Amino acid sequence: MRDTISKTNVMRILDQKKVKYIVHSYVDTDAISGMDVANVLKQNPRQVFKTLVTVGDSGNNYVFLVPVSNELDMKKASAVVSEKKISMVSFKDLFKITGYIHGGCSPIGMKKTFETVIDQTATGFDSIIFSAGKIGYQVEISLMDLEKVIEFELADILL
Numbered sequence: 336m337r338d339t340i341s342k343t344n345v346m347r348i349l350d351q352k353k354v355k356y357i358v359h360s361y362v363d364t365d366a367i368s369g370m371d372v373a374n375v376l377k378q379n380p381r382q383v384f385k386t387l388v389t390v391g392d393s394g395n396n397y398v399f400l401v402p403v404s405n406e407l408d409m410k411k412a413s414a415v416v417s418e419k420k421i422s423m424v425s426f427k428d429l430f431k432i433t434g435y436i437h438g439g440c441s442p443i444g445m446k447k448t449f450e451t452v453i454d455q456t457a458t459g460f461d462s463i464i465f466s467a468g469k470i471g472y473q474v475e476i477s478l479m480d481l482e483k484v485i486e487f488e489l490a491d492i493l494l
Contacts, residue, residue, distance in 0.1 A: 344444045345468035354480045362471035369403025380404035384465040386440045391418035398442050398451040408494040415452050415490045441468040451487040
């Protein structure tokens with residue numbers, strides 16, 4: 336399947352690092368939400384993760400990955416990154432901060448490196464699925480392989 340689609344920057348980075356991944360495409364569907372994507376791909380919504388970008392009171396940005404079936408607990412997330420309070424980055428600022436648009440944001444290949452936290456439920460799966468950096472594409476990768484590409488910590492961050 337990888338040869339039939341144009342590679343995203345995320346896929347190129349994974350190739351460069353010689354990291355194994357599986358591409359999932361939902362291009363020809365009307366999937367919009369993360370739950371829609373999980374359903375269209377016939378994947379467990381607890382294994383499909385959304386990438387959320389936040390800003391703390393300090394002005395620092397943070398990236399959180401949570402299953403599409405759940406919501407980020409802002410208080411738990413704030414505590415994990417040692418901020419008094421965090422809030423979601425606005426859609427209009429997302430591209431400026433990350434280089435990605437809403438719906439196509441990936442923890443891999445952002446303009447800058449941000450502290451990244453993945454919900455600990457990810458350890459219950461051999462691999463997790465998240466955006467490949469472009470709407471319509473997802474990549475599936477093991478946490479062990481993801482560690483070769485980005486730094487992250489695991490924590491309980493679900494509501």
